[in-house]
Structures are given as structure tokens and as C-alpha cells.
Amino acid sequence: MILTNANIVLNNEVVLGSLKIEDGKIQAIDSGSMALASAVDCGGGYLMPGLVELHTDNMEKHFTPRPGVAWPGMQAFKVHDAQMISAGITTVFDAISVGDVVEGSERLANLSRMAEALKESRARDLTRADHLLHLRCEVSHQDTLDNFLHLLEAHPPQLVSIMDHSPGQRQFANLDKYREYYKGKYKLSDAELEAFIVRQSEASRLYSAKYRRAIADICQARGIPLASHDDATSEHVEESLNHGMLIAEFPTTHEAAREAHRHGMAVMMGAPNVVRGGSHSGNVAAHSLAAEGLLDVLSSDYYPASLLDAAFKLVADERNDYDLPAVMRLVSQNPAQAAGLDDRGEIAIGKRADLVWCDRLDDHAHIHHVLKDGKRVF
Template sequence: MPMTEQILTHAKLVLDDEVVAGSLVIRNGCIAELDTAPSRHPAAIDCNGDYLLPGLVELHTDNMEKYFQPRPRVAWPPRQAALAHDAQMAASGITTVFDAVAIGDVNKTSVRHLALEAMCRAIDHIVDAGLARVDHRLHLRCEVSQPETLTRFRELADLPRLGLVSLMDHAPGQRQFASLEAYRTYYQGKYGLSDSELEVFVERQLTNSARYSAEHRRLIAAECHARGLALASHDDATLEHVAESHEYGTRVAEFPTTQAAAEASHRAGMAVMMGAPNVVRGGSHSGNIAAATLVEQGVLDILSSDYYPAALLDAVFRIAGMEAGYALPQAVATATRLPAEAVGLSDRGRLAEGLRADLLRVRLCDDHPLVVRVWASGRQVH
């Protein structure tokens, strides 16, 4: 058997529409063969009836930030931070990750603002040096209500790993913060502002939003299309938001906050993304629509781990176990095939001959999925 070939047998293969017992051959980093019969090759790896899934595809995670700033005012060396983040991705079964970095943060002392370029450079370094376990891409999150966002976007828009851009507006009275009272509670608690400081902060954000949001949204969307970059909306709440996103050619509707917005986005052909932590915790931590409700309506298309990488695989099996949930192949597709398709990656996300051998071996323990082994392009990374 060539050194570049591996055989996995006695596995439950999660295919597009069914789960079958069988074997899979990895050759030169790709899936070379699928068979419903067990392999008799003496060097075959016995999976002992575990599930074999495509590697997970993560479109939106700000997990990297916590490694660059593990505590307030504590900066971690960039390469070590990037490698620790990369290792957690692999251990969570995520073989393709769009690392989310944000421009236009309201707090100019935040890790998002101060470490933006360091995070991008560190990912480039570990990938170019052959140190990364998984495939890293960039997701640029654009806070359209901030004055510097368009300029910073243009500085970063031609980064070779950039593949997804999302348009956000976290200004008071908008989307996630339709309630001004909720906005005040959140930011006063987050930054420790006095009542008078908070009023100045709110007024500044309202002024910026009125001045910049619409123009930045329009111009950034146009420049994304010119570059062939996939575009995502963020926290759409109303039918008007959805119509605007559709007009701009949005492919992914990130975290719609209402059932009406989610259903309208799905009808318009946008892939509706919800947070896996929402599934695992049984609802939104901010009081928005529960992901489980969208599963029951059949309009949840993509899962994202968001802020907790291990939640992604857990959520897949949870929605497969819901009474009105998805069959396992459909549930798996929300974290593999569908996110890959949404950003134009046709070489991964499925167990099919000729595709990348990004694979995940999973064992159920008391209905909880445990990651046993992970392969990225045929190389075992966990």
C-alpha cells in the first residue's frame, strides 16, 4: 500500500442523503474510493462503527481574539496565539475556518482594533510555514457605522486569504440593538461607563450611523462583488433589512434576530446561519429567535460555532436528535456542504470521490459526539 494511502473501514459513512456502513480510501490527500463493504486490507484502520463525517466548515468565529488577548490588557505573542487557536479548531473537528476579524470597533483599545493586522499576519505565518493543522481563510467583519471602516476595508480587501465579508451595524436602535434600553445596558456593563459617559457614547454612535452606514454598506458591497468575495448580512431583524441584503447580492444571512427575517432570507435564497451555542444552550443569550425554532420551520441552513468552537459538532447532533429536527445527513450538511457552497468552495464538505479528504471520526458517548480523529487533506491533525 503506498505511503500516501490510508483505508478507513467499519465506519458509518454520512453521505449526502443517507448513512451507510462501509469503507473509505484516502489517497494523495483526497477521497479516492467509497465502498459499502468492509475492507480486508491488513493495514486498514478499524473505525469500530464510529461515524465518518466530512470535516466541519466554519464561516464565522471570533475565537482567535481570546488567544491574542486572554485577559484585558494582556497581549499574547501572535504566533503562539494563532497556533493555539488552530489547535482548538482541529480538536473541534473544524478543518476549514474563516477566521473573523473586525474593522470599525467602537472601542479603540479593543483587541479587534489593536491586534487586527497582527492576527492576519500570524495566520499567514503559520500557514506559510506549514505549521497550521487546518485550512485558514479570512472573514472580514465590517462595522459600517464607524468612520474608518471603508478606508480599512480597502486596505485589507486584497488579502489573499479573504473569502467572506459581512456588513454589520451595531449602532443604537439597529438590528440586534433595536431596543435602546438593551443597548445602554449592554455597553454600560461592557465598558463601565457612567450615565453621562454613556449618553455621550450613544449620541456619538447614532451620529456615526446616520452619517456612514448606508454609504459604507453600498460601497463595500459593490467592491466585494467586483472582487468576487462572498457577502454576508448580520443580525437582520426586519423584512426591510432582508430586502436590502438581497438587493446587495448577499449569500449568507448571519444570525437573523427574528423568525420573520430568517424565513424571508431563506425564501430569497440566502443561506440562513445561526449560532451553534444557541442550539446547545436552548436559545439565544440575547433574547433573539431560537435556532431550534428555525430548524422546526426548515429554514436553518448553516451552523456556526461563533464564540465556542466545540459547539459546532454538538449542535449538529442535537438538531439531528430533535423531534422535529433534521435527519443526520441534513444536519451534518449545515456544518459542511452548505457553508462550503455558500462561499464557493466546491472541493470539500461532502464524502465523495475526488474531494479533499477533510474527515472527522466521531463516536457517540451518551448521545454526545466525541471527536476521535481528524484528517485535513488526508493528514491526521488530531
Template sequence: MIINNIRMVLDDGVVSGSLEVHDGVIRHISTQQSRLPQALDGDNGWLMPGLIELHTDNLDKFFAPRPRVDWPAHSAMSSHDALMVASGITTVLDAVALGDVRDGGDRLENLEKMIDAVITSQQRGVNRAEHRLHLRCELPHHTTLPLFRQLVDKPGVSLVSLMDHSPGQRQFVNIQKYREYYQGKYHLSDEAMARFEQEQMENAQIWSDANRRAIAEECSLRNIALASHDDATEAHATESHQLGSVIAEFPTTEEAAYASHRHGMHVMMGAPNIVRGGSHSGNVAARRLAELGVLDILSSDYYPASLLDAAFRVAESDDNTFTLPQAIRLVTRNPAQALGLDDRGTLEEGKRADLVLARRHGEHIHVDQVWRQGIRVF
């Protein structure tokens, strides 16, 4: 396969020309146009590496599209996968939450079904994107460590994050924001919310530190990438580094982002934060971290189409901190490096032919075609 008439977003610049793929691998990159009649016309679009998503909750929406609606696993997985590739994502870590659900919650009921769907569909070769697993471990809960031990050796587990959403710290330093979020999510009365808040604080005292240390140790033994989550202070970042974290997911302050970056962790922020212009929780804006030079990875989190959109917004920002190649690294090379996936993430001869062809239509960037290992999937 040859793709002609394209602007290739390489690691260090944008080059016009053509790209040749053979047996699922990029074999040749040329600054010349191919004269072969079978070459595909890229119509002067941007050709980029396939996007790599490390943290998405999107799968939940398809398994439980409405409260008390239990959707068939095959259909849910297929629909989720289709949305991923339509957004230009060719490698996706599907995040499943351990320990953060109240009794009867959809995520708890669907946990095993979702994990089995990801593993089975990947093994059968029916997915268009490559799907792996990200275990999100809510630390202040008695079920978290047993569930983690039950799931950590499942095929495809590639990332584990350590979360603590108890009131008064990290994402919810602002208690009022905590109450607004959970009272709205679970439709609690003021009295019920007060009981819920007290229960979460007591659980954190009992379980958080012990679970954090145990899970980090088991990830180290298995060589599974570890991520912190919502660190708010320099002390949080230092602790995460000492536990072996290689990714700092969604630090909530400039202080925590700077400290994480200084410790060599990849600082990851939400692409929706870029698109919306700030954090929905009132924390530090991802664009601000980009301006400060401490943003390394973007994640679509809850909105897959935000990933490519956000990268272009970063590149086109008025402060000009990032060139387009540097911005595209946030969603390709950098997440690949964080996971040790050396076979993808850049347009380079010998790398996997995971490719995205996109162009601007008006004010928006649209994904036109997507290939995974040289096979067109969108």
C-alpha cells in the same frame, strides 16, 4: 489510507463500510469492510466531512487572553488552530473586526497582528486546519471603509459581512439589551453610556448607508462572498439581497429569516444558540428556524466545540425536522457551497479527504480523529 468499520454520513444517508484515501483525496467509498491488515479500525464511529466554520471570533481570545495582555502571535495562532481541529473544524474563516472598537480596544491593537498571523502561518504550512479570513465591517464608523480597502486584497479573504450594531435596530432593537451589553462590556457609568449611545446613533446616520454600498460594490468586483448581519425585517433582507449578499448571518426574527431564505440567501445561525436553547440577546432561537425549515448553516461563533454538538442536537430534536445527514450539511456542504468551495464539504469520491471521526460517549458527541487532505491532524 483505509478507514474501516465506520458509519459514513453521506449527503443523503448513513452507510456502513469503509473509505479509501489516496494523495489527500477520497478515492473509494465501499459498503464492504476492507480485509487489508493496514486498514484503520473506526470502531463503528461516525465518519463525516471536515466541519467548515464561516464566522468565529475565537482568535481574539488567544491574542488578548486577558485585558491588557498582549500574547505572542505564533503561540496565539497555534493554540487557536489546535482548538479548531480538536472540534472537528478543518476549514475556518477567522473573523476580524473593522471599525467596531473603541479607542484602545484589544481588537484594534491586535488587528494587523492577527491578520498577519493567519496569512503567514497558512503560507508556511504550519496550520492543521485551513485558515482563511472573514472581514467583519462595522458600518457606522469613519475608519471602516479605509481599513476595508487596505485589507480586502490580502491573501485568504473569503467573506465580508456588513454589520451595524448601533442602538435601536437589528440585534439591538431592544434598547435595554443594547445598554446591558455595552455597559457591561466597557464598564460605563450611566452618564458615559448615554454619551456612547448618542455617539453611535450619530455615527450610524453619517456612515452606515454609504459604507454599506461602497463595501458591497467592491466585494462584487472582486467576487468575494458577502454576508448580511443581524437583519431584523423583510426590508433588511431585501436590501441585503439587492446588495449581493449570499449569506444571512444571524437574522434576529422569523420574518427576516423567511425573507432571506426566499431571496436565496443561506441563513446562518449560531451553534451556541442551539446548545444553550436560545439567543443570549433575546432574539429568535436557531432551533425555531430549524423547525420552520429556514436554517441552512451553523457557525460556532464564540465556542468552537458547539459546532458538531449543535448539528447532532438538531438531528436528534423531538420535532425530527432534520435527519442526521441534513443536520451535518449545516456544518459541511452548505457553508462550502455558500463560499463556492466545490472541492470539500461532502464524503464523495474525488473530494478532499477532510474527515472527522466521532462517536457518542454517554450523552455527548466526541471528536476522536481528524484528517485534512488525508493527513491526520488530531
């Protein structure tokens, strides 16, 4: 396959030219257009590397589309896969929560169903994107370590993150924001909410540090990349570094982001944060980290289409120095490298032909087609 008349977004520049694909890999990149009848004319649109998503919980909503409704696993997974590929995401680390803040939640009930659907879909070659497993470990939950050890053998993960969403720290240092979020999410009365806060604080005291160390030690021994989550202070970052963590997911303050970036951790922020102009939890805005050059990776988090839209929004933002190649590294090469994937993430000879052909339409990206391993999948 030859794609021509495309603005090809390379690692450090944009070239108007042509790209040749053979055996699922990029074989040649040339400036200028080709007149071959068999060449696909991209009409001057952008040709970008397929997006690499390290942390999305998008799959969960398809397994439980309404409270109390458990959708069949394979069907739910295939709809999730279609949504990811239509957003230009060709490699996705599906984040499954191990442990939760509420006993008996649908999230815990779906744990094995989601892991099994991912495993079976891959085994049967039913996916359009490349799906990998990311275990999000809520270390303030009593059963997290046991659940993690079970999944480790049955469904070995390719990425693990360690979280503690208990009140008064990290994402919810502001207790008013904590009350607002969980009261709305679980429809708790004032008295129920205060009792909930006490229970969650005690669970964190009992389990968090112990489980954090145990899970980190296992991952380091097995060579599984580790990510911190919601670091808020330099002490949090120091703790993450001591646990061998390579990725700093969603630091909540400038202080934590600066420390993580200074020590070589890949600082990840949410693309919805960029699109919306700030954090829904009242924490640090992604665009302000971009302005300081502290932003390394973007994640679509809970909204797949936000990833490419956020990239274009950052390019247009005069408060930072990110050009289009630099922004595309945030959603392709940088996350791929952070997860140890060196065969993708950029348009370069010999790399996998995971590609997104799109245009800028008004204030968002309009995707024409997506290629995975040189084959059109959208």
C-alpha cells in the same frame, strides 16, 4: 489509507462501510467492512465530513488573553488553530473585525497582527486546518472603510460581512438588551452608557449606509462572497439582496430568516444558540428556525466545540425534520457551497479527505481523530 467499520455520513444517507483515501482525496466508498490488516477499524463510530466554519471570532481571545496583554502573534494563532482542528473544523474563515464600537479597543489594535499571523502561518504551512480570511466590517465606525481598503490589498479576504451594531436596530432592537450587554462588557456607568448610545446612533447615521454600499460594490467587483449580519426585517433582507449578499448571518427574527431563505440566501445561525436553547441577545432561537426548515448553516461563532454538539442536538430534537445527513450539511456542504468551495464539505469520491471520526457520548460529540487532506492532524 483505508478506514473501515465506520458509519459513513454521506450527503443523503448513513452507510456502514469502508472508505479509501489516496493522494489526499476520497477514492472509494464501499458498504461493509474490510479485513485488510492495514485498514483502520473505526469501531462502528461516525465518519463525517470535516466541518466548515464561516464566522468565528475565536482567534481574538488568544491574541488578547487578558485586558492589556498582547500575546505573540504566531503562538496565539497556532493555539487557535489547534482548538479549531480539535473541534473537527477543517476549514475556518477567521473573522477579524474591521472597525469597532469603541475607540482604541484591543480589537482594532490586533487587526494587523491577526491578519499577518494568518498569512505567515499559511505561507509556512504551519496550520492544521485550512484558514481563510473573513473581514467583519462594522460600518458604523468612522475608520472602517479606510481600514477595509488597506486590508483588501495587504490581506485579500475570502469572505466579507457587513455589520451595524448601533442601538435600537438589528441585533439590539431591544434597548434594554443593548444596555445590559454594553454596560457589562465595558463597565460603563449609567451616564456613560447613555452618552455611548447617543454617540453610536450618530455614527451609524453618518457612516452606515455610505460604507455598506462602498464595501459591497468593491466585493461584487472582485467576486468576494458577501454576508449580511443581524437582519431583522424584510426591508433589511431586501437591502442585503440589492447589495449582492449570499449569506444571511444570524437573522434576528423569523421574518428576516423566512425572507432570506425564500430568496436563496444561506441562513446562518449560531451553534451556541442551539446548544443553549436560545439567543443570548433575546432574538430568535435557532431551533425554531430549524423547526420551520429555514436553517441552512451553523456557525460555532465564539465557541468552536459547539458546532458538532449542536448538530447532534438538532438530530435529537423532535421539533424539526433534520436527520444526521441533513444536519451535517449545515456544518459542511452548505457553508462550503455558500463560500464558493466546491472541493470539500461532503464525503464523496474525488472530494478532499477532510474527515472527522467521532462517537456520540452522553449529550455531546466525542472526537477520536480528525484528518485533513487524508493526513491525521488530531
